[in-house]
Amino acid sequence: xxxxxxxxxxxxxxxxxxxxxxLPAKTVHIDRARLVQYAGASxxxxxxxxxERFAVKVGLPNVIAHGMFTMGAAVxxxxxxxxxxxxxxxxxxxxxxxxxxxxxxxxxxxxxxxxTALDEATRQATVEISALCGTDKVLGRATxxxxxx
Amino acid sequence: MPVNPEFAGRVxxxxxxxxxxxxxxxxxxxxxxxxxxxxxxxxxAQARGYRDVIAPPTFxxxxxxRAEMEFIFDPEAGVDFSRVxxxxxxxxxxxxxTAGDEIVGQLTxxxxxAAGGHTMIxxxxxxxxxxxxxxxxxxxxxxxxxx
Numbered sequence: 001x002x003x004x005x006x007x008x009x010x011x012x013x014x015x016x017x018x019x020x021x022x023l024p025a026k027t028v029h030i031d032r033a034r035l036v037q038y039a040g041a042s043x044x045x046x047x048x049x050x051x052e053r054f055a056v057k058v059g060l061p062n063v064i065a066h067g068m069f070t071m072g073a074a075v076x077x078x079x080x081x082x083x084x085x086x087x088x089x090x091x092x093x094x095x096x097x098x099x100x101x102x103x104x105x106x107x108x109x110x111x112x113x114x115x116t117a118l119d120e121a122t123r124q125a126t127v128e129i130s131a132l133c134g135t136d137k138v139l140g141r142a143t144x145x146x147x148x149x
Numbered sequence: 150m151p152v153n154p155e156f157a158g159r160v161x162x163x164x165x166x167x168x169x170x171x172x173x174x175x176x177x178x179x180x181x182x183x184x185x186x187x188x189x190x191x192x193x194a195q196a197r198g199y200r201d202v203i204a205p206p207t208f209x210x211x212x213x214x215r216a217e218m219e220f221i222f223d224p225e226a227g228v229d230f231s232r233v234x235x236x237x238x239x240x241x242x243x244x245x246x247t248a249g250d251e252i253v254g255q256l257t258x259x260x261x262x263a264a265g266g267h268t269m270i271x272x273x274x275x276x277x278x279x280x281x282x283x284x285x286x287x288x289x290x291x292x293x294x295x296x
Contacts, residue, residue: 006245007197041177043211075206076182085187085188085205086199088242092239095236
């Protein structure tokens with residue numbers, strides 16, 4: 001299984017992509033149930049992500065989302081666009097601000113992304129992702145390198 | 150106790166193998182909202198050239214964090230887990246994690262740096278299946294200084 005044959009037939013064509021292309025955005029609603037689901041799936045059961053009393057006791061304003069949940073949800077904007085979840089060869093981010101998740105309202109995070117560079121030789125695209133909760137940038141320098149067809 | 154700066158460069162023994170299952174991949178994909186059928190439908194995955202269903206890009210954290218715990222809970226390292234904040238994460242995928250993989254993680258502490266009362270630590274978990282490198286996970290944690 002080589003990098004060139006993986007994702008056969010489903011991945012977006014390199015030649016169809018241009019620098020500056022804006023990917024379809026996505027808004028994700030986060031509530032406590034969502035965080036408990038992620039805690040179970042990821043095995044990150046830190047109570048700051050589901051237990052309000054504990055979160056407040058350690059100095060947080062409220063329960064906060066797992067940074068890795070936000071990172072994982074953000075990259076779906078890229079994989080949906082690329083046509084194959086296996087197309088991401090490198091993905092990194094900084095966790096700049098926590099997503100605070102109040103019991104009553106939850107939180108909405110808006111993910112958007114733009115193609116910022118293309119490499120003809122490798123047929124790879126660099127995609128920069130933005131994640132906004134209200135006016136807070138919750139991810140910093142979130143960048144995915146995507147292997148296109 | 151502050152973080153021990155002598156841990157920079159330390160390499161931990163490989164972790165016990167983690168068996169990547171189709172069930173865990175499905176559960177993780179649902180949790181992050183990745184609806185690509187390549188996570189859940191073996192026929193779709195094989196039509197795309199994969200051996201079996203593949204994991205979303207951030208699934209690797211589940212295995213990498215097991216390796217990181219060796220350092221974080223190493224009594225000699227001096228890391229106060231209640232003061233740990235996740236600063237950065239990067240995955241370099243050599244190929245997607247695939248159902249049926251038996252993955253071993255080996256952790257290296259790349260750097261330990263004090264800055265403004267805090268300590269920034271970069272760890273690198275090399276995930277591999279036998280001799281085959283699968284993913285490199287770089288994690289920056291910040292240990293907040295005491296008041």
